[in-house]
Amino acid sequence: MWAETIVKVLKENDIRSISFLPDTVIGKILNYAVKDGSFELITLAREEEGVGIVTGEYLGGRRGVLMMQSAGLGNSVNALASLAIPYQIPFLLLISQRGELGEFNACHVTMGKALRGILDALGIQHFTLRREDEVEITMRGAIKTAYTSEQPVAVILSSELVGWKDEK
């Protein structure tokens, strides 16, 4: 299952900590990470601080992943643009997307639609996971490209992959 695969690939790539602000999708990943027991979990109060935290970890020689909902990208833009990108700090930015297929909440749609445009405007490479069979290869490849290019690279979890709430 995708959440388990994600945790497996993180571990295989020596990612030692997870900085997160949860949604239910990220919650599923965290369950596997807790079961695995090899990650330091860092709960964020606002996503922007996560950019600073993974930057500090990288400077110290440790790899961290940053997990957030699409809403959280809006809270993180300046730190990405002024810290991670110019100082060339690599990390995987795992984004759980709201506002596409099956959305019940109108207030998630605008950030959801803006998500890729914001990443493109920042010049952050991004890849979207839509099917189980692409999770492992995309995760692996995105992590490798992040550390080779010394830049954050985003992987977006679509609602086709993770499902949507049946709330109307």
Add this chain to the structure above:
Amino acid sequence: MINRLEATQYLMRHLTNEPVIASCGNPKYDLFSAEDRKENFYMWNSMGMASSTGLGLALARPDKKVIILDGDGAILMNLNSLTTAASKSPPNLIHIIWDNRSYQITGGQATHTAGKANLAQIARGAGFEKVLTLDTLEAFKQALPKVLSEPGPWVVVAITDNCGAPGRPPKSPTYIKHRFMEALGSRR
């Protein structure tokens, strides 16, 4: 009131190879003017991120005491980071906030610490137990050995004047990064 450059100079005399993260206002100018060294990480923007970057480094490197030199304006922009840092409570974290009660670098406009906000109380409310407010250089000098030797995390709110330091740190972000990581032995 503390002269920020004098306090920074005094601090640097008591450090060996501890990493120092300097925030984007005047803290980076004072740090460079006091002593430029590989273990200094100068932030040229990303207002508020010094506290979070210092936290990440402290968590990744429990073998190093990590010193953050922050400004009141910058920490006011990222107050939530205090709650995260206090929750993790790395004992090797020393967060010094130079509180000049203003956005000095943009012309000295008053911050909320010139009004009703109290950063030491905010830090305590966030969950820090070791919190000091120091308003003279003598008090700063007296407190420093304890702050540097006893386990933290520490938050030190130092009330400073608005004098400026003359020095300007290197401006290339990648140069700053590479030499910092080399000094910390964290290049792969």
